[in-house]
Amino acid sequence: MAKAAKYDRQNVIDKATNLYWKKGFHATSMRNLQDEIDMRPGSIYAAFGNKDGLFKQALRHYTDIGLTQIQQLKQVHDSPMAVLIAFVKAQVIESQDTAPSGMCMLAKTIGELTEENQDLIDTTKSHLAEISAEFVKLIEAAQALGEVDKHKNAQDLAIHVQIQIAGLRTFAKINNDTNLLNNKVDDIFSHYPF
Template identity: 35%
Template sequence: MPRTPQFHRETALNNALYLFWRQGYHATSMKDIEEAMDMRPGSIYAAFGNKEALFKEALDAYFSMVEQNFRETIAKQPSVLQGFRQYLKDIASTGESCAPTKACMLVKTLLEFTPEDKAFSDPVYAYFDSIETMFKSALEDARSRGELSKQSSPGQLARLIQTNVIGLRTMARRSLPQAQLEVLVDDVIARIIPMN
Protein backbone atom coordinates (compact mmCIF):
# COMPACT_ATOMS: atom_id res chain seq x y z
CA MET A 1 0.00 0.00 0.00
CA PRO A 2 1.48 3.43 -0.97
CA ARG A 3 2.54 5.74 1.81
CA THR A 4 0.39 8.81 2.41
CA PRO A 5 2.37 12.06 2.17
CA GLN A 6 2.85 13.62 5.61
CA PHE A 7 2.10 17.14 4.37
CA HIS A 8 -0.67 19.09 2.73
CA ARG A 9 0.65 19.77 -0.78
CA GLU A 10 -1.48 22.85 -1.46
CA THR A 11 -0.51 24.47 1.84
CA ALA A 12 3.17 23.77 1.24
CA LEU A 13 2.95 25.19 -2.29
CA ASN A 14 1.15 28.31 -1.05
CA ASN A 15 3.88 28.84 1.53
CA ALA A 16 6.49 28.61 -1.22
CA LEU A 17 4.44 30.92 -3.44
CA TYR A 18 4.28 33.66 -0.79
CA LEU A 19 7.98 33.26 -0.03
CA PHE A 20 9.01 33.61 -3.70
CA TRP A 21 6.51 36.44 -4.19
CA ARG A 22 8.02 38.37 -1.28
CA GLN A 23 11.72 37.64 -1.86
CA GLY A 24 12.09 36.70 -5.52
CA TYR A 25 13.84 33.63 -6.89
CA HIS A 26 17.51 34.48 -6.37
CA ALA A 27 17.11 35.92 -2.86
CA THR A 28 15.33 32.77 -1.67
CA SER A 29 17.63 30.07 -0.33
CA MET A 30 16.81 26.40 0.04
CA LYS A 31 16.96 26.96 3.80
CA ASP A 32 14.26 29.64 3.43
CA ILE A 33 12.18 27.21 1.40
CA GLU A 34 12.58 24.41 3.94
CA GLU A 35 11.46 26.71 6.75
CA ALA A 36 8.53 28.21 4.84
CA MET A 37 7.25 24.82 3.69
CA ASP A 38 8.15 23.03 6.95
CA MET A 39 9.71 20.23 4.90
CA ARG A 40 13.11 18.59 4.60
CA PRO A 41 15.11 18.95 1.35
CA GLY A 42 14.50 15.36 0.28
CA SER A 43 10.76 15.69 0.78
CA ILE A 44 10.66 18.95 -1.17
CA TYR A 45 12.58 17.39 -4.05
CA ALA A 46 10.36 14.29 -4.05
CA ALA A 47 7.16 16.35 -4.08
CA PHE A 48 8.13 19.34 -6.24
CA GLY A 49 11.51 18.72 -7.84
CA ASN A 50 14.34 21.24 -7.61
CA LYS A 51 14.11 24.94 -6.72
CA GLU A 52 13.44 25.95 -10.34
CA ALA A 53 10.59 23.45 -10.71
CA LEU A 54 9.08 24.60 -7.40
CA PHE A 55 9.31 28.24 -8.48
CA LYS A 56 7.58 27.50 -11.79
CA GLU A 57 4.80 25.67 -9.97
CA ALA A 58 4.48 28.64 -7.61
CA LEU A 59 4.23 30.97 -10.64
CA ASP A 60 1.47 28.78 -12.04
CA ALA A 61 -0.38 28.93 -8.72
CA TYR A 62 0.04 32.73 -8.67
CA PHE A 63 -1.42 33.02 -12.18
CA SER A 64 -4.37 30.83 -11.15
CA MET A 65 -4.95 33.13 -8.18
CA VAL A 66 -4.88 36.24 -10.42
CA GLU A 67 -7.27 34.61 -12.88
CA GLN A 68 -9.70 33.50 -10.15
CA ASN A 69 -9.62 36.93 -8.49
CA PHE A 70 -10.43 38.69 -11.77
CA ARG A 71 -13.28 36.33 -12.67
CA GLU A 72 -14.81 36.57 -9.18
CA THR A 73 -14.57 40.36 -9.18
CA ILE A 74 -16.30 40.63 -12.57
CA ALA A 75 -19.01 38.15 -11.52
CA LYS A 76 -19.86 40.11 -8.34
CA GLN A 77 -20.57 43.38 -10.18
CA PRO A 78 -23.77 44.31 -12.05
CA SER A 79 -21.84 44.94 -15.27
CA VAL A 80 -18.53 43.94 -16.82
CA LEU A 81 -17.24 47.52 -16.82
CA GLN A 82 -18.12 47.96 -13.16
CA GLY A 83 -16.22 44.73 -12.57
CA PHE A 84 -13.15 46.20 -14.26
CA ARG A 85 -13.49 49.36 -12.19
CA GLN A 86 -13.63 47.32 -8.98
CA TYR A 87 -10.70 45.16 -10.11
CA LEU A 88 -8.54 48.25 -10.66
CA LYS A 89 -9.62 49.73 -7.32
CA ASP A 90 -8.77 46.49 -5.54
CA ILE A 91 -5.29 46.50 -7.07
CA ALA A 92 -4.60 50.02 -5.82
CA SER A 93 -6.15 49.36 -2.41
CA THR A 94 -3.78 49.54 0.54
CA GLY A 95 -5.87 46.91 2.28
CA GLU A 96 -4.34 43.90 0.51
CA SER A 97 -3.15 42.39 3.77
CA CYS A 98 -3.10 38.86 2.34
CA ALA A 99 -0.41 39.75 -0.22
CA PRO A 100 3.22 39.65 0.95
CA THR A 101 4.02 42.59 -1.34
CA LYS A 102 2.07 44.90 -3.63
CA ALA A 103 4.35 44.04 -6.54
CA CYS A 104 3.03 41.61 -9.12
CA MET A 105 4.97 38.35 -8.91
CA LEU A 106 4.98 38.08 -12.72
CA VAL A 107 6.50 41.55 -13.12
CA LYS A 108 9.02 40.87 -10.35
CA THR A 109 10.07 37.71 -12.16
CA LEU A 110 10.57 39.55 -15.47
CA LEU A 111 12.70 42.15 -13.71
CA GLU A 112 14.76 39.48 -11.98
CA PHE A 113 15.63 37.52 -15.11
CA THR A 114 16.90 38.58 -18.52
CA PRO A 115 14.98 37.68 -21.71
CA GLU A 116 17.75 35.13 -22.35
CA ASP A 117 16.64 33.23 -19.23
CA LYS A 118 13.88 31.66 -21.31
CA ALA A 119 13.10 28.97 -18.75
CA PHE A 120 11.77 31.77 -16.54
CA SER A 121 10.81 34.60 -18.90
CA ASP A 122 8.87 32.56 -21.48
CA PRO A 123 6.30 31.20 -18.99
CA VAL A 124 5.74 34.73 -17.65
CA TYR A 125 5.16 36.09 -21.16
CA ALA A 126 2.67 33.27 -21.70
CA TYR A 127 0.86 34.22 -18.47
CA PHE A 128 0.65 37.85 -19.61
CA ASP A 129 -0.77 36.69 -22.94
CA SER A 130 -3.38 34.65 -21.07
CA ILE A 131 -4.32 37.61 -18.86
CA GLU A 132 -4.70 39.84 -21.92
CA THR A 133 -6.90 37.19 -23.56
CA MET A 134 -9.00 36.98 -20.38
CA PHE A 135 -9.43 40.77 -20.35
CA LYS A 136 -10.27 40.79 -24.06
CA SER A 137 -12.92 38.10 -23.63
CA ALA A 138 -14.57 40.06 -20.80
CA LEU A 139 -14.49 43.25 -22.89
CA GLU A 140 -16.03 41.43 -25.86
CA ASP A 141 -18.81 40.38 -23.50
CA ALA A 142 -19.18 44.02 -22.39
CA ARG A 143 -19.42 45.15 -26.01
CA SER A 144 -22.03 42.51 -26.83
CA ARG A 145 -24.10 43.75 -23.84
CA GLY A 146 -23.92 47.33 -25.08
CA GLU A 147 -21.56 48.50 -22.32
CA LEU A 148 -18.97 49.47 -24.94
CA SER A 149 -19.57 50.98 -28.35
CA LYS A 150 -19.54 48.68 -31.38
CA GLN A 151 -16.50 50.61 -32.64
CA SER A 152 -14.43 49.81 -29.54
CA SER A 153 -11.54 47.39 -29.83
CA PRO A 154 -11.56 44.83 -26.99
CA GLY A 155 -8.04 43.71 -27.91
CA GLN A 156 -6.62 47.23 -27.73
CA LEU A 157 -8.50 47.98 -24.51
CA ALA A 158 -7.23 44.72 -22.99
CA ARG A 159 -3.61 45.72 -23.72
CA LEU A 160 -4.19 49.19 -22.24
CA ILE A 161 -5.77 47.74 -19.11
CA GLN A 162 -2.93 45.26 -18.65
CA THR A 163 -0.35 48.03 -19.02
CA ASN A 164 -2.19 50.15 -16.47
CA VAL A 165 -2.61 47.24 -14.05
CA ILE A 166 1.18 46.85 -14.02
CA GLY A 167 1.57 50.59 -13.46
CA LEU A 168 -0.99 50.64 -10.64
CA ARG A 169 0.73 47.76 -8.87
CA THR A 170 4.04 49.60 -9.15
CA MET A 171 2.59 52.83 -7.76
CA ALA A 172 0.79 50.98 -4.96
CA ARG A 173 4.11 49.41 -3.98
CA ARG A 174 5.48 52.90 -3.31
CA SER A 175 3.06 53.16 -0.36
CA LEU A 176 1.37 56.28 -1.70
CA PRO A 177 -1.55 57.61 0.35
CA GLN A 178 -4.81 55.85 -0.50
CA ALA A 179 -6.35 59.10 -1.77
CA GLN A 180 -3.58 59.48 -4.37
CA LEU A 181 -4.00 55.88 -5.49
CA GLU A 182 -7.74 56.38 -5.90
CA VAL A 183 -7.10 59.43 -8.11
CA LEU A 184 -4.80 57.28 -10.25
CA VAL A 185 -7.47 54.60 -10.51
CA ASP A 186 -10.11 57.15 -11.51
CA ASP A 187 -7.77 58.54 -14.16
CA VAL A 188 -7.07 55.07 -15.54
CA ILE A 189 -10.76 54.21 -15.59
CA ALA A 190 -11.65 57.47 -17.35
CA ARG A 191 -9.03 56.84 -20.04
CA ILE A 192 -9.59 53.18 -20.79
CA ILE A 193 -13.14 52.43 -19.71
CA PRO A 194 -15.30 55.41 -20.64
CA MET A 195 -18.41 55.97 -18.55
CA ASN A 196 -21.56 55.27 -20.58
Protein backbone atom coordinates (compact mmCIF):
# COMPACT_ATOMS: atom_id res chain seq x y z
CA MET A 1 0.00 0.00 0.00
CA ALA A 2 1.30 3.40 -0.96
CA LYS A 3 2.27 5.52 1.98
CA ALA A 4 0.38 8.78 2.22
CA ALA A 5 2.75 11.62 1.45
CA LYS A 6 3.74 13.63 4.49
CA TYR A 7 3.77 16.87 2.57
CA ASP A 8 0.56 18.63 1.53
CA ARG A 9 0.70 18.45 -2.24
CA GLN A 10 -1.81 21.22 -2.88
CA ASN A 11 -0.06 23.52 -0.44
CA VAL A 12 3.28 22.76 -2.05
CA ILE A 13 1.98 23.49 -5.53
CA ASP A 14 0.35 26.67 -4.30
CA LYS A 15 3.60 27.97 -2.83
CA ALA A 16 5.56 26.95 -5.91
CA THR A 17 2.99 28.71 -8.09
CA ASN A 18 3.39 31.96 -6.17
CA LEU A 19 7.17 31.87 -6.44
CA TYR A 20 7.18 31.01 -10.14
CA TRP A 21 4.53 33.65 -10.73
CA LYS A 22 6.54 36.31 -8.92
CA LYS A 23 10.00 35.59 -10.29
CA GLY A 24 9.28 33.85 -13.58
CA PHE A 25 10.51 30.47 -14.77
CA HIS A 26 14.19 31.26 -15.37
CA ALA A 27 14.79 33.42 -12.31
CA THR A 28 13.29 30.83 -9.99
CA SER A 29 15.91 28.28 -8.98
CA MET A 30 15.23 24.83 -7.61
CA ARG A 31 16.94 25.96 -4.41
CA ASN A 32 14.54 28.91 -4.16
CA LEU A 33 11.72 26.41 -4.49
CA GLN A 34 13.26 24.03 -1.95
CA ASP A 35 13.32 26.82 0.61
CA GLU A 36 9.84 28.06 -0.26
CA ILE A 37 8.07 24.72 -0.09
CA ASP A 38 10.39 23.14 2.52
CA MET A 39 11.19 19.99 0.62
CA ARG A 40 14.53 18.41 -0.20
CA PRO A 41 15.54 17.98 -3.85
CA GLY A 42 14.96 14.22 -3.90
CA SER A 43 11.37 14.61 -2.74
CA ILE A 44 10.62 17.34 -5.23
CA TYR A 45 12.04 15.31 -8.11
CA ALA A 46 10.16 12.20 -6.95
CA ALA A 47 6.93 14.17 -6.86
CA PHE A 48 7.23 16.40 -9.92
CA GLY A 49 9.98 14.99 -12.15
CA ASN A 50 11.95 18.13 -12.75
CA LYS A 51 11.78 21.92 -12.80
CA ASP A 52 9.53 21.88 -15.86
CA GLY A 53 7.18 19.37 -14.26
CA LEU A 54 6.68 21.50 -11.19
CA PHE A 55 6.20 24.57 -13.39
CA LYS A 56 3.49 22.76 -15.34
CA GLN A 57 1.70 21.99 -12.09
CA ALA A 58 2.03 25.67 -11.20
CA LEU A 59 0.53 26.73 -14.53
CA ARG A 60 -2.31 24.26 -14.03
CA HIS A 61 -2.93 25.55 -10.51
CA TYR A 62 -2.82 29.19 -11.60
CA THR A 63 -5.33 28.52 -14.35
CA ASP A 64 -7.62 26.60 -12.01
CA ILE A 65 -7.64 29.55 -9.61
CA GLY A 66 -8.84 31.78 -12.45
CA LEU A 67 -11.47 29.32 -13.59
CA THR A 68 -12.69 28.84 -10.03
CA GLN A 69 -12.88 32.58 -9.55
CA ILE A 70 -15.16 32.85 -12.56
CA GLN A 71 -17.43 30.15 -11.13
CA GLN A 72 -17.55 31.96 -7.80
CA LEU A 73 -18.42 35.25 -9.46
CA LYS A 74 -21.29 33.53 -11.24
CA GLN A 75 -22.89 32.96 -7.85
CA VAL A 76 -22.51 36.59 -6.85
CA HIS A 77 -23.70 38.25 -10.04
CA ASP A 78 -26.87 37.54 -11.97
CA SER A 79 -25.65 39.06 -15.20
CA PRO A 80 -22.99 37.20 -17.21
CA MET A 81 -21.50 40.52 -18.25
CA ALA A 82 -21.25 41.55 -14.61
CA VAL A 83 -19.31 38.34 -13.98
CA LEU A 84 -16.93 39.14 -16.82
CA ILE A 85 -16.41 42.73 -15.72
CA ALA A 86 -15.83 41.69 -12.12
CA PHE A 87 -13.30 39.10 -13.22
CA VAL A 88 -11.39 41.54 -15.40
CA LYS A 89 -11.29 44.07 -12.59
CA ALA A 90 -10.03 41.43 -10.19
CA GLN A 91 -7.29 40.50 -12.65
CA VAL A 92 -6.28 44.02 -13.57
CA ILE A 93 -6.83 46.04 -10.41
CA GLU A 94 -7.02 43.92 -7.26
CA SER A 95 -4.19 41.62 -8.28
CA GLN A 96 -1.79 44.56 -8.43
CA ASP A 97 -1.64 44.71 -4.67
CA THR A 98 -2.45 41.17 -3.57
CA ALA A 99 -0.93 38.84 -6.17
CA PRO A 100 2.73 37.75 -6.30
CA SER A 101 2.99 39.60 -9.61
CA GLY A 102 0.65 42.09 -11.17
CA MET A 103 1.15 40.29 -14.44
CA CYS A 104 -0.95 37.41 -15.69
CA MET A 105 1.27 34.38 -15.09
CA LEU A 106 0.28 32.89 -18.43
CA ALA A 107 1.04 36.09 -20.38
CA LYS A 108 4.26 36.51 -18.43
CA THR A 109 5.28 32.96 -19.33
CA ILE A 110 4.43 33.46 -23.00
CA GLY A 111 6.58 36.56 -22.96
CA GLU A 112 9.50 34.99 -21.14
CA LEU A 113 9.99 31.61 -22.78
CA THR A 114 11.51 30.74 -26.14
CA GLU A 115 11.49 27.67 -28.39
CA GLU A 116 13.88 26.07 -25.90
CA ASN A 117 10.82 25.38 -23.75
CA GLN A 118 8.24 24.79 -26.44
CA ASP A 119 6.28 22.29 -24.36
CA LEU A 120 5.80 24.84 -21.59
CA ILE A 121 4.70 27.40 -24.15
CA ASP A 122 2.19 24.94 -25.58
CA THR A 123 0.85 24.18 -22.12
CA THR A 124 0.52 27.88 -21.43
CA LYS A 125 -1.29 28.53 -24.70
CA SER A 126 -3.79 25.76 -24.03
CA HIS A 127 -4.54 27.22 -20.61
CA LEU A 128 -5.12 30.65 -22.11
CA ALA A 129 -7.53 28.95 -24.49
CA GLU A 130 -9.34 27.44 -21.51
CA ILE A 131 -9.87 30.86 -20.00
CA SER A 132 -10.94 32.25 -23.35
CA ALA A 133 -13.48 29.44 -23.65
CA GLU A 134 -15.02 30.55 -20.37
CA PHE A 135 -15.21 34.10 -21.66
CA VAL A 136 -16.99 32.81 -24.76
CA LYS A 137 -19.54 31.01 -22.60
CA LEU A 138 -20.19 34.12 -20.55
CA ILE A 139 -20.57 36.27 -23.64
CA GLU A 140 -22.91 33.79 -25.30
CA ALA A 141 -25.00 33.72 -22.13
CA ALA A 142 -25.07 37.51 -22.21
CA GLN A 143 -26.19 37.38 -25.83
CA ALA A 144 -28.98 34.98 -24.93
CA LEU A 145 -30.13 37.47 -22.30
CA GLY A 146 -29.90 40.38 -24.69
CA GLU A 147 -27.03 42.02 -22.81
CA VAL A 148 -24.82 41.74 -25.86
CA ASP A 149 -25.70 42.06 -29.53
CA LYS A 150 -26.49 38.55 -30.81
CA HIS A 151 -24.89 39.27 -34.18
CA LYS A 152 -21.45 39.74 -32.73
CA ASN A 153 -18.94 36.91 -32.67
CA ALA A 154 -18.44 35.73 -29.10
CA GLN A 155 -15.00 34.30 -29.94
CA ASP A 156 -13.81 37.64 -31.25
CA LEU A 157 -15.12 39.46 -28.21
CA ALA A 158 -13.40 36.96 -25.89
CA ILE A 159 -10.12 37.51 -27.70
CA HIS A 160 -10.65 41.23 -27.34
CA VAL A 161 -11.08 40.85 -23.59
CA GLN A 162 -7.89 38.79 -23.28
CA ILE A 163 -5.95 41.40 -25.23
CA GLN A 164 -7.26 44.13 -22.95
CA ILE A 165 -6.32 42.16 -19.84
CA ALA A 166 -2.78 41.59 -21.13
CA GLY A 167 -2.39 45.24 -22.07
CA LEU A 168 -3.89 46.64 -18.90
CA ARG A 169 -1.92 44.37 -16.56
CA THR A 170 1.29 45.44 -18.26
CA PHE A 171 0.30 49.08 -18.03
CA ALA A 172 -0.74 48.66 -14.40
CA LYS A 173 2.84 47.69 -13.54
CA ILE A 174 3.95 51.09 -14.84
CA ASN A 175 1.11 53.25 -13.62
CA ASN A 176 -1.01 51.68 -10.88
CA ASP A 177 -3.79 54.27 -10.84
CA THR A 178 -6.85 52.45 -9.54
CA ASN A 179 -9.38 54.98 -10.76
CA LEU A 180 -7.89 55.12 -14.22
CA LEU A 181 -7.78 51.35 -14.49
CA ASN A 182 -11.32 51.04 -13.24
CA ASN A 183 -12.55 53.42 -15.92
CA LYS A 184 -10.54 51.65 -18.58
CA VAL A 185 -12.09 48.30 -17.69
CA ASP A 186 -15.58 49.78 -17.76
CA ASP A 187 -14.84 51.34 -21.13
CA ILE A 188 -13.92 47.96 -22.60
CA PHE A 189 -17.47 46.73 -22.19
CA SER A 190 -19.30 49.95 -22.98
CA HIS A 191 -17.67 50.62 -26.34
CA TYR A 192 -16.77 48.88 -29.57
CA PRO A 193 -16.52 45.98 -30.16
CA PHE A 194 -19.04 45.34 -27.36
